Amino acid sequence: MKIRIDIRRKEGLSDPEGVTTQRALQNLGYDGVTATHFGRTIYLEMEGDDTGAATAEVEAMCRQLLANPVIEDFQIEVVG
Amino acid sequence: MKIRIDIRRKEGLSDPEGVTTQRALQNLGYDGVTATHFGRTIYLEMEGDDTGAATAEVEAMCRQLLANPVIEDFQIEVVG
Numbered sequence: 001m002k003i004r005i006d007i008r009r010k011e012g013l014s015d016p017e018g019v020t021t022q023r024a025l026q027n028l029g030y031d032g033v034t035a036t037h038f039g040r041t042i043y044l045e046m047e048g049d050d051t052g053a054a055t056a057e058v059e060a061m062c063r064q065l066l067a068n069p070v071i072e073d074f075q076i077e078v079v080g
Numbered sequence: 081m082k083i084r085i086d087i088r089r090k091e092g093l094s095d096p097e098g099v100t101t102q103r104a105l106q107n108l109g110y111d112g113v114t115a116t117h118f119g120r121t122i123y124l125e126m127e128g129d130d131t132g133a134a135t136a137e138v139e140a141m142c143r144q145l146l147a148n149p150v151i152e153d154f155q156i157e158v159v160g
Contacts, residue, residue: 006121021122021146030141032134035125041086042101045115054112061110066101 001046002080003058007067008039042066051078081126082160083138087147088119122146131158 009015015037022036046054058076067074089095095117102116126134138156147154 008121008123024145025141028141028144030137032127032137033124033141034127035123037123039121039123041088041119041121043088043115043117043119044113047112047114057110057112061105061108061113064108065104 001048001051001054001078003044003046003054004077004079005042005044005058005062005066006039006075006077007042007062007072008037008074010071010073013071054078081128081131081134081158083124083126083134084157084159085122085124085138085142085146086119086155086157087122087142087152088117088154090151090153093151134158 017038018036021038022033025033025036044058046057048054055076055078062074062076063069097118098116101118102113105113105116124138126137128134135156135158142154142156143149
Protein backbone atom coordinates (compact mmCIF):
# COMPACT_ATOMS: atom_id res chain seq x y z
CA MET A 1 0.00 0.00 0.00
CA LYS A 2 1.32 3.46 -0.88
CA ILE A 3 0.70 6.37 1.42
CA ARG A 4 1.37 10.05 0.93
CA ILE A 5 1.72 12.42 3.87
CA ASP A 6 1.52 16.15 3.15
CA ILE A 7 3.01 18.26 5.91
CA ARG A 8 2.52 22.02 6.00
CA ARG A 9 3.17 24.71 8.50
CA LYS A 10 0.01 25.81 10.31
CA GLU A 11 -1.75 28.86 8.91
CA GLY A 12 -0.40 32.12 10.27
CA LEU A 13 3.08 30.88 11.07
CA SER A 14 5.90 32.58 9.22
CA ASP A 15 7.29 30.76 6.19
CA PRO A 16 10.67 32.39 5.47
CA GLU A 17 11.48 29.94 2.68
CA GLY A 18 8.23 30.89 0.95
CA VAL A 19 8.82 34.62 1.40
CA THR A 20 12.36 34.41 -0.01
CA THR A 21 11.27 32.27 -2.94
CA GLN A 22 8.43 34.61 -3.80
CA ARG A 23 10.84 37.55 -3.85
CA ALA A 24 13.16 35.58 -6.13
CA LEU A 25 10.27 34.73 -8.48
CA GLN A 26 9.33 38.40 -8.67
CA ASN A 27 12.92 39.37 -9.36
CA LEU A 28 12.86 36.91 -12.26
CA GLY A 29 9.77 38.63 -13.67
CA TYR A 30 7.04 36.24 -12.48
CA ASP A 31 4.78 39.02 -11.26
CA GLY A 32 1.58 36.96 -11.27
CA VAL A 33 2.55 34.98 -8.18
CA THR A 34 0.77 36.41 -5.14
CA ALA A 35 1.74 33.83 -2.50
CA THR A 36 4.33 31.07 -2.10
CA HIS A 37 4.34 28.43 0.61
CA PHE A 38 6.53 25.42 1.21
CA GLY A 39 5.56 22.02 2.49
CA ARG A 40 7.11 18.60 2.59
CA THR A 41 5.83 15.24 1.52
CA ILE A 42 6.69 11.79 2.78
CA TYR A 43 5.87 8.72 0.70
CA LEU A 44 5.58 5.41 2.54
CA GLU A 45 5.15 1.90 1.27
CA MET A 46 3.50 -0.38 3.78
CA GLU A 47 2.54 -4.01 4.10
CA GLY A 48 -1.10 -5.00 4.46
CA ASP A 49 -4.44 -4.09 2.87
CA ASP A 50 -6.34 -2.48 5.72
CA THR A 51 -6.35 1.19 4.78
CA GLY A 52 -8.08 2.25 8.00
CA ALA A 53 -5.50 0.56 10.20
CA ALA A 54 -2.64 1.86 8.05
CA THR A 55 -3.95 5.43 8.21
CA ALA A 56 -4.22 5.22 12.00
CA GLU A 57 -0.69 3.84 12.24
CA VAL A 58 0.68 6.58 9.98
CA GLU A 59 -1.07 9.20 12.09
CA ALA A 60 0.77 7.80 15.12
CA MET A 61 4.07 7.93 13.18
CA CYS A 62 3.40 11.57 12.28
CA ARG A 63 2.71 12.55 15.89
CA GLN A 64 5.72 10.61 17.17
CA LEU A 65 8.36 11.28 14.52
CA LEU A 66 7.47 12.53 11.06
CA ALA A 67 5.78 15.86 11.77
CA ASN A 68 5.86 18.49 14.47
CA PRO A 69 2.20 18.80 15.51
CA VAL A 70 2.92 22.02 17.41
CA ILE A 71 3.66 23.97 14.25
CA GLU A 72 2.63 21.65 11.41
CA ASP A 73 -0.57 20.19 10.00
CA PHE A 74 -0.44 16.88 8.19
CA GLN A 75 -2.74 15.09 5.82
CA ILE A 76 -2.59 11.35 5.12
CA GLU A 77 -3.77 9.89 1.84
CA VAL A 78 -3.72 6.31 0.54
CA VAL A 79 -2.53 6.68 -3.05
CA GLY A 80 -2.13 3.11 -4.28
CA MET B 81 -5.65 30.21 -8.92
CA LYS B 82 -3.92 27.75 -6.58
CA ILE B 83 -1.15 25.55 -7.85
CA ARG B 84 0.63 22.68 -6.20
CA ILE B 85 4.07 21.57 -7.31
CA ASP B 86 5.30 18.15 -6.13
CA ILE B 87 9.05 17.77 -6.38
CA ARG B 88 10.72 14.39 -5.91
CA ARG B 89 14.16 13.02 -6.46
CA LYS B 90 14.42 10.98 -9.66
CA GLU B 91 14.05 7.22 -9.27
CA GLY B 92 17.30 5.46 -8.44
CA LEU B 93 18.98 8.41 -6.77
CA SER B 94 19.88 7.93 -3.14
CA ASP B 95 17.51 9.44 -0.57
CA PRO B 96 19.48 9.55 2.71
CA GLU B 97 16.68 11.37 4.54
CA GLY B 98 14.30 8.56 3.59
CA VAL B 99 16.74 5.83 4.60
CA THR B 100 17.39 7.41 8.00
CA THR B 101 13.70 7.98 8.65
CA GLN B 102 12.82 4.43 7.73
CA ARG B 103 15.41 3.13 10.17
CA ALA B 104 13.98 5.39 12.88
CA LEU B 105 10.44 4.13 12.15
CA GLN B 106 11.63 0.54 12.48
CA ASN B 107 13.41 1.34 15.74
CA LEU B 108 10.09 2.71 16.99
CA GLY B 109 8.39 -0.59 16.13
CA TYR B 110 6.70 0.34 12.84
CA ASP B 111 7.83 -2.82 11.07
CA GLY B 112 5.21 -2.68 8.30
CA VAL B 113 6.92 0.21 6.50
CA THR B 114 8.91 -1.16 3.56
CA ALA B 115 10.03 2.10 1.91
CA THR B 116 10.26 5.78 2.85
CA HIS B 117 10.91 8.64 0.45
CA PHE B 118 10.95 12.37 0.91
CA GLY B 119 9.72 15.06 -1.41
CA ARG B 120 8.87 18.71 -1.18
CA THR B 121 5.84 20.65 -2.18
CA ILE B 122 5.47 24.27 -3.20
CA TYR B 123 2.06 25.95 -3.13
CA LEU B 124 1.61 29.01 -5.33
CA GLU B 125 -1.24 31.45 -5.61
CA MET B 126 -1.39 33.14 -8.98
CA GLU B 127 -3.41 35.80 -10.72
CA GLY B 128 -5.47 34.94 -13.79
CA ASP B 129 -7.82 32.15 -14.91
CA ASP B 130 -5.93 30.55 -17.79
CA THR B 131 -4.81 27.24 -16.30
CA GLY B 132 -2.85 26.25 -19.42
CA ALA B 133 -0.82 29.47 -19.42
CA ALA B 134 -0.28 29.25 -15.66
CA THR B 135 0.93 25.66 -15.86
CA ALA B 136 3.39 26.59 -18.60
CA GLU B 137 4.65 29.54 -16.56
CA VAL B 138 5.06 27.38 -13.45
CA GLU B 139 6.98 24.82 -15.48
CA ALA B 140 9.38 27.61 -16.49
CA MET B 141 9.69 28.66 -12.82
CA CYS B 142 10.52 25.06 -11.86
CA ARG B 143 13.23 24.76 -14.50
CA GLN B 144 14.68 28.16 -13.65
CA LEU B 145 14.44 28.30 -9.86
CA LEU B 146 12.14 25.97 -7.92
CA ALA B 147 13.44 22.53 -8.83
CA ASN B 148 16.70 20.99 -9.93
CA PRO B 149 15.78 19.17 -13.16
CA VAL B 150 19.08 17.27 -13.13
CA ILE B 151 18.14 15.25 -10.07
CA GLU B 152 14.46 16.03 -9.48
CA ASP B 153 11.15 15.35 -11.19
CA PHE B 154 8.30 17.77 -10.67
CA GLN B 155 4.57 17.58 -11.19
CA ILE B 156 2.31 20.63 -11.47
CA GLU B 157 -1.35 20.51 -10.52
CA VAL B 158 -4.01 23.22 -10.46
CA VAL B 159 -5.81 22.67 -7.16
CA GLY B 160 -8.22 25.57 -6.87
